[in-house]
Amino acid sequence: MKMMRSRLMSFAYLPAMFALLAVPAPLFAKGNPSDPDNTIDGPLLDKMSDSGALYGDLYRIARYKGGETKNVPVYDEDGDPVYTWEYNWEDPDGKISIYPVKRQVWTTGIAVGGEPILTEDFAVYTILDEELSTEDNPVYVINQATGGIYYPAPLPSQCVQPVAEPKWGLEDNLILLVKTYDPTWERTECAVSTDEFLAADETLEDVFDQDDHHVAISYSDLVQEVEFGRLNLARAPKAVLDASFDEAIRSLNAAKDIKIDASGRLMVTTDIYDEFLIDENNDPLVVDTVEKAIDSPKENLALYLKLIEDGHLVTPADERAPIDYSLYGGMPLSQLLELVDGPSDAPRPTIDIVKMESFGLGYLVDAGAIVSYSIRMESDGSLYLDVYGNMDITCTAEELVDDQYCVEYEGILTSSDSDKCAGEDFPLAASFFSAAADKKGNITVDKIVYTNSILGINKVVGYSAYDEDGKPLDDAINYSKNPVYFNYETLAEYNRFGTYGIQADGNAKRGRAQEGRNDGEPYVYDGMVEYLEESSTAGTWVKTPASIHQRVFVDQEIAEPQINSNIGGFTAMSDDDLQVIIFTHTYQIPELR
Numbered sequence: 001m002k003m004m005r006s007r008l009m010s011f012a013y014l015p016a017m018f019a020l021l022a023v024p025a026p027l028f029a030k031g032n033p034s035d036p037d038n039t040i041d042g043p044l045l046d047k048m049s050d051s052g053a054l055y056g057d058l059y060r061i062a063r064y065k066g067g068e069t070k071n072v073p074v075y076d077e078d079g080d081p082v083y084t085w086e087y088n089w090e091d092p093d094g095k096i097s098i099y100p101v102k103r104q105v106w107t108t109g110i111a112v113g114g115e116p117i118l119t120e121d122f123a124v125y126t127i128l129d130e131e132l133s134t135e136d137n138p139v140y141v142i143n144q145a146t147g148g149i150y151y152p153a154p155l156p157s158q159c160v161q162p163v164a165e166p167k168w169g170l171e172d173n174l175i176l177l178v179k180t181y182d183p184t185w186e187r188t189e190c191a192v193s194t195d196e197f198l199a200a201d202e203t204l205e206d207v208f209d210q211d212d213h214h215v216a217i218s219y220s221d222l223v224q225e226v227e228f229g230r231l232n233l234a235r236a237p238k239a240v241l242d243a244s245f246d247e248a249i250r251s252l253n254a255a256k257d258i259k260i261d262a263s264g265r266l267m268v269t270t271d272i273y274d275e276f277l278i279d280e281n282n283d284p285l286v287v288d289t290v291e292k293a294i295d296s297p298k299e300n301l302a303l304y305l306k307l308i309e310d311g312h313l314v315t316p317a318d319e320r321a322p323i324d325y326s327l328y329g330g331m332p333l334s335q336l337l338e339l340v341d342g343p344s345d346a347p348r349p350t351i352d353i354v355k356m357e358s359f360g361l362g363y364l365v366d367a368g369a370i371v372s373y374s375i376r377m378e379s380d381g382s383l384y385l386d387v388y389g390n391m392d393i394t395c396t397a398e399e400l401v402d403d404q405y406c407v408e409y410e411g412i413l414t415s416s417d418s419d420k421c422a423g424e425d426f427p428l429a430a431s432f433f434s435a436a437a438d439k440k441g442n443i444t445v446d447k448i449v450y451t452n453s454i455l456g457i458n459k460v461v462g463y464s465a466y467d468e469d470g471k472p473l474d475d476a477i478n479y480s481k482n483p484v485y486f487n488y489e490t491l492a493e494y495n496r497f498g499t500y501g502i503q504a505d506g507n508a509k510r511g512r513a514q515e516g517r518n519d520g521e522p523y524v525y526d527g528m529v530e531y532l533e534e535s536s537t538a539g540t541w542v543k544t545p546a547s548i549h550q551r552v553f554v555d556q557e558i559a560e561p562q563i564n565s566n567i568g569g570f571t572a573m574s575d576d577d578l579q580v581i582i583f584t585h586t587y588q589i590p591e592l593r
């Protein structure tokens with residue numbers, strides 16, 4: 001007699017969802033008993049063994065808003081489940097157990113905004129008698145405690161829950177799941193039900209008319225895929241985003257003025273110089289002045305990543321070595337720089353802190369104590385690297401050889417765990433995220449959380465600590481089983497429209513900048529957006545100012561604005577910014593393209 005899990009249905013066409021359903025939950029109490037290293041999480045060729053990996057299509061799921069009390073299964077110090085006994089257990093056929101059943105104990109915790117709401121029910125399983133069973137006539141081992149064929153799972157299901165659009169009328173928008181406990185691997189497998197949700201001859205009010213409903217709809221048809229579009233850039237190697245971040249920093253450093261546009265993007269004013277001509281002061285001749293938003297999706301995604309992780313845009317001295325594009329193989333950086341067409345041999349740029357503060361954007365460079373440091377350079381102007389490819393950021397004259405020299409900078413030496421994204425950082429981080437997204441659709445909580453996971457802001461794969469050989473330490477956290485989500489709780493409650501600032505104190509944060517700003521003070525904005533509107537003369541378009549609220553959000557109820565906090569507030573801010581971007585691109589003024 002052999003225990004077999006009961007496969008109620010097969011969903012081979014949704015493998016990515018299977019992996020997703022296993023990501024956040026500590027589903028596996030133990031690995032394969034026959035594996036001496038105890039590292040195998042499931043049967044061979046089973047997609048669930050890839051739990052924690054973010055790949056393929058990702059779906060909208062039920063998530064906490066943040067701050068709720070959640071149930072958490074209890075484990076002892078050895079990582080084994082802690083059990084209690086439950087009396088009068090009833091199986092799916094209504095049969096009552098005469099013995100108590102073993103169930104894992106619950107404790108409680110505080111939910112982080114955006115983390116999945118895991119299912120808490122206990123699944124069941126059956127035991128197939130292989131000796132008596134035939135292909136057409138399965139015979140199950142009877143549970144002597146109930147007289148039925150079902151056995152109780154001792155561990156809770158802990159699966160993520162896909163959600164449908166509200167229009168389908170499901171209770172709490174939850175899509176029906178089929179859960180089956182696997183006693184061999186001590187886990188519950190979950191899949192979306194293929195049961196029919198709506199028959200071909202049925203209609204659902206507000207969804208279909210009788211004339212255009214001709215096919216049956218199953219629960220699996222209600223699953224909502226998250227469309228990332230340009231945000232798929234998050235899957236690019238870190239070096240790509242680092243290079244894009246540096247490009248944005250160069251633009252900011254070269255600017256003679258920096259404002260915030262109607263959507264919250266950084267608007268940079270830059271003088272364009274003639275390559276050869278000079279003016280009467282023997283300075284390069286200014287031939288044009290350009291005002292343009294930083295609108296590159298890659299640059300904005302890189303700015304978002306940096307601001308969310310560090311709370312500032314300052315590149316520390318110890319991260320200013322040229323970008324290494326071969327971290328996972330290839331030439332060492334020290335040799336790569338010797339190639340004629342290799343990467344830059346200059347230090348990575350770091351943001352001009354004084355300039356940012358002069359434009360009232362000091363909160364983007366508040367990296368703690370600012371110090372002076374020196375980087376050693378070779379006589380030919382290239383960056384000095386030792387035999388291990390390391391920079392010298394403590395350059396002193398006594399150590400210089402062969403006409404080497406030191407270049408002094410103002411900034412920070414290394415990133416600090418005390419640097420946090422908070423306060424005024426959040427509206428700009430939301431703007432950076434929206435500017436990285438497609439200029440259509442909406443920003444959703446799922447889109448933000450998944451992007452954070454892909455970028456590594458959320459810790460959902462790997463371990464918290466490794467030894468010198470790259471192996472996880474014994475006490476390291478396995479993030480695939482114990483994920484850590486970025487906590488947006490420091491986000492103050494933002495009025496859905498307050499981001500743009502038609503506020504009582506008149507200190508608007510979006511729109512057209514006022515004139516006469518004092519150095520070091522932030523710009524004050526009027527909450528207006530300028531766009532091209534067709535005039536009464538056909539074919540003639542006129543530059544027109546209008547309230548961001550009333551023109552972009554014309555269908556919104558401004559009198560009773562929505563209040564959001566935590567990740568909901570951040571999502572609302574980012575989505576509002578995206579709608580302004582969509583509007584301004586639709587009715588854009590040529591010189592601001």
